[in-house]
Amino acid sequence: MKIPSQILLACLLAGSLAAQQQPEDIPLLRPEERQAVDAQADEFNQALAPVLTTAAKSTVRVWAGKRRLAYGTVVADGRKILTKFSEVARAAGVLRVEAGAGDVRAATLTGVYQDEDLALLSIQGEPLTPVKWFAEKPGLGAFLTATQPGGQPAAFGVVSVLERDLRETDKAYLGVQGDLRFAGPGVKVQEVTAGSGAAEAGLRVGDVIKRVNQRPISGVLELRNALTGLAPGARLAMSVERGGKPLALEVLLGNRPDLPQSSGERLLYMEQMGGPTSRVHDSFSKVIQTDMRPDPNQIGGPVVDLHGRVVGITMARADRTRSFVMPSAAVTSLLDRKPLEPAQVRAAAPVARGLAAGERPEQTAPQLPGLVPANPERLRRHVDDMQRLLERMREEMLQLDGQDR
Amino acid sequence: MLAVLAPVSGREPAHSLQDLTKLEAKVEAVAAKVTPATVALLAEKTGASGSGVVTTADGLVLTAAHVVQGSAEVLVVFPDGKQVPGKVLGANYSKDIAMVQITAKGPWPWVARGTSKHLEAGDWVIALGHSAGFDPGRTPPVRFGRVISKGPGNFLTTDCTLIGGDSGGPLFDLDGKIVGIHSNIGVALTNNNHAGIDGYREDWDRLLAGEGWGRLSLNPFANPEMPVLGIEMGLARRVKGVPVEMVVPRSPAAAAGVRIGDLILALDHSEIRNGNELLQILAKKQAGEVVKLGVLRDDKNLEFKVTLARRDHLFQTQ
Numbered sequence: 001m002k003i004p005s006q007i008l009l010a011c012l013l014a015g016s017l018a019a020q021q022q023p024e025d026i027p028l029l030r031p032e033e034r035q036a037v038d039a040q041a042d043e044f045n046q047a048l049a050p051v052l053t054t055a056a057k058s059t060v061r062v063w064a065g066k067r068r069l070a071y072g073t074v075v076a077d078g079r080k081i082l083t084k085f086s087e088v089a090r091a092a093g094v095l096r097v098e099a100g101a102g103d104v105r106a107a108t109l110t111g112v113y114q115d116e117d118l119a120l121l122s123i124q125g126e127p128l129t130p131v132k133w134f135a136e137k138p139g140l141g142a143f144l145t146a147t148q149p150g151g152q153p154a155a156f157g158v159v160s161v162l163e164r165d166l167r168e169t170d171k172a173y174l175g176v177q178g179d180l181r182f183a184g185p186g187v188k189v190q191e192v193t194a195g196s197g198a199a200e201a202g203l204r205v206g207d208v209i210k211r212v213n214q215r216p217i218s219g220v221l222e223l224r225n226a227l228t229g230l231a232p233g234a235r236l237a238m239s240v241e242r243g244g245k246p247l248a249l250e251v252l253l254g255n256r257p258d259l260p261q262s263s264g265e266r267l268l269y270m271e272q273m274g275g276p277t278s279r280v281h282d283s284f285s286k287v288i289q290t291d292m293r294p295d296p297n298q299i300g301g302p303v304v305d306l307h308g309r310v311v312g313i314t315m316a317r318a319d320r321t322r323s324f325v326m327p328s329a330a331v332t333s334l335l336d337r338k339p340l341e342p343a344q345v346r347a348a349a350p351v352a353r354g355l356a357a358g359e360r361p362e363q364t365a366p367q368l369p370g371l372v373p374a375n376p377e378r379l380r381r382h383v384d385d386m387q388r389l390l391e392r393m394r395e396e397m398l399q400l401d402g403q404d405r
Numbered sequence: 406m407l408a409v410l411a412p413v414s415g416r417e418p419a420h421s422l423q424d425l426t427k428l429e430a431k432v433e434a435v436a437a438k439v440t441p442a443t444v445a446l447l448a449e450k451t452g453a454s455g456s457g458v459v460t461t462a463d464g465l466v467l468t469a470a471h472v473v474q475g476s477a478e479v480l481v482v483f484p485d486g487k488q489v490p491g492k493v494l495g496a497n498y499s500k501d502i503a504m505v506q507i508t509a510k511g512p513w514p515w516v517a518r519g520t521s522k523h524l525e526a527g528d529w530v531i532a533l534g535h536s537a538g539f540d541p542g543r544t545p546p547v548r549f550g551r552v553i554s555k556g557p558g559n560f561l562t563t564d565c566t567l568i569g570g571d572s573g574g575p576l577f578d579l580d581g582k583i584v585g586i587h588s589n590i591g592v593a594l595t596n597n598n599h600a601g602i603d604g605y606r607e608d609w610d611r612l613l614a615g616e617g618w619g620r621l622s623l624n625p626f627a628n629p630e631m632p633v634l635g636i637e638m639g640l641a642r643r644v645k646g647v648p649v650e651m652v653v654p655r656s657p658a659a660a661a662g663v664r665i666g667d668l669i670l671a672l673d674h675s676e677i678r679n680g681n682e683l684l685q686i687l688a689k690k691q692a693g694e695v696v697k698l699g700v701l702r703d704d705k706n707l708e709f710k711v712t713l714a715r716r717d718h719l720f721q722t723q
Contacts, residue, residue, distance in 0.1 A: 025591070028557055028689055029554045030675070036525075036527045040419065047419055047422055047425050140433065142429060142433060143425065143429045160548060161544055162544070164543060171542070218488050221539060222485065222541075225542070226486070227541075228541055229542075291549065306422065306426055320567075
């Protein structure tokens with residue numbers, strides 16, 4: 001994978017033209033404009049301050065040696081810290097948690113929720129103030145603020161997209177490829193995946209899907225939208241047209257095969273425009289998308305609404321436009337689950353490291369000595385791990401490429 | 406002295422938590438209202454995927470010129486995945502604005518247009534768009550920010566972060582009216598550029614009629630619609646100001662009474678120290694605007710009112 005090392009400093013968002021300009025520079029920014037927006041930002045942050053005080057007491061910094069890795073949220077009895085696993089895992093040196101001015105504790109990694117890239121640290125000494133979760137989900141456009149331990153905002157943003165599952169593997173799979181030349185309305189079946197729910201229900205090439213659960217379907221994208229939010233195992237009532245005659249079918253949805261998604265080099269480049277991103281940033285099962293811009297080492301802390309209620313924690317800075325927040329209800333149900341022992345996770349790591357750059361995980365997980373996936377849940381996790389490693393390699397290649405300049 | 410932007414009375418303040426709560430309620434209301442009208446535009450022929458916004462009940466879509474470049478037809482996709490055919494109408498590439506007409510029968514969810522001319526640094530705005538292409542599992546992401554800088558021409562820069570696929574998507578004011586169309590980005594998170602909605606007004610009939618014209622340029626000074634005075638700038642002296650070396654006949658400067666040898670010292674409220682600064686401030690204006698030009702002539706300070714002209718109209722005979 002070759003990443004263009006020439007940095008194009010201005011990008012049209014969908015065209016093919018690009019021109020060069022000074023980085024970090026708005027060509028026509030006047031001093032009076034800068035002054036106006038800076039003053040407004042100060043004012044805005046001051047107005048936000050009162051909503052951050054309570055949550056800030058449950059916000060910590062996580063250090064390894066002299067490097068700050070992430071933020072963390074004080075949970076359980078005040079002796080546990082929830083933080084971002086991938087940032088903690090690659091750290092060398094003794095872990096420490098900084099709770100406030102001069103309050104620094106030794107910390108040990110005691111649990112891992114690998115699916116969501118979260119880790120639990122245990123701290124020594126007196127308990128800290130555990131966070132009080134607020135389970136109600138903020139609405140579209142609602143104001144969110146990530147806290148710093150000192151009570152300042154780490155990042156501000158709005159709810160860009162309501163809670164959703166980012167994992168392709170969690171989504172229901174129909175097994176139909178639509179004919180893109182078909183003018184519609186409906187989806188003309190061009191291909192049916194063998195063994196899929198569509199194949200088992202008897203759907204055939206040439207059939208035109210007209211309705212799904214009574215909803216009229218205009219085309220391929222609407223069909224995909226209709227499948228959104230459905231889990232494998234769900235049943236669909238489908239009205240199709242075969243040879244000009246209507247036909248009703250019932251489809252039992254299955255699992256989507258793992259398909260690593262490539263976002264294309266141009267988009268990849270734009271994702272990097274505007275600052276560093278988190279290594280693990282798109283494999284979460286329940287997240288709100290926001291336009292907050294926390295630094296990767298500010299991930300893992302509480303997020304509050306304008307009432308100061310903790311509505312979730314920051315999970316990742318994904319790119320220029322996206323960060324992810326796990327809502328409180330999802331965090332608390334995760335914490336009810338028993339985490340993996342750190343040793344269990346470390347045992348898996350050297351195996352996956354054997355992948356070469358550009359190599360893709362197989363559709364079914366390879367059988368490896370000592371790590372035979374016993375059930376679909378573990379199998380999926382394993383493939384996710386490899387995707388994350390590929391992601392990390394991609395990032396490292398980009399960084400190497402950047403150093404050449 | 407440089408004039409500091411005075412707070413505009415209509416701008417929503419952010420002094421207190423109460424202000425923020427009011428602001429939040431407005432953003433939430435706008436997000437709910439405009440999401441159904443924020444469409445994705447897929448061009449099968451070029452493979453381009455951009456965004457747009459429906460602005461009439463019968464399906465007139467506003468988008469960026471570079472989104473529909475090279476396409477006569479596009480697929481218009483609503484956030485719920487409903488897809489309908491669209492016919493590409495006109496495009497002005499200099500302003501990066503274009504129109505598409507949904508050819509299927511409406512009514513369609515739509516949003517009214519506002520005005521962009523009054524927008525200044527600090528004004529709150531909301532951006533939507535199908536970032537990174539249409540995603541059937543997601544509504545077009547909402548972004549909230551403010552205007553950072555005005556110009557060039559009817560463009561404006563905000564800190565609503567944009568990425569590929571957002572192109573042609575709408576920028577809204579706090580009343581939920583369309584005030585801009587997403588065009589391009591720079592590296593800085595605060596460098597997201599939008600074509601101001603006012604740019605449609607004078608081009609409306611030509612765009613509806615399907616005309617395509619203009620030239621796309623990310624360099625504001627190369628834009629044919631860049632507003633000009635109609636002078637040639639002399640070489641910089643050791644003093645502040647811009648000496649007038651030549652005045653174009655029948656130009657705005659000539660009509661206002663500017664003469665060769667005048668030293669330009671101010672434009673509206675901004676001090677002009679050199680030629681670069683004059684160009685930069687002019688680029689933030691629009692053709693047709695009346696500006697106050699402060700000049701020094703024979704040790705006397707004079708002020709002229711100049712109606713700016715488009716560069717590409719400067720040498721056209723009237």
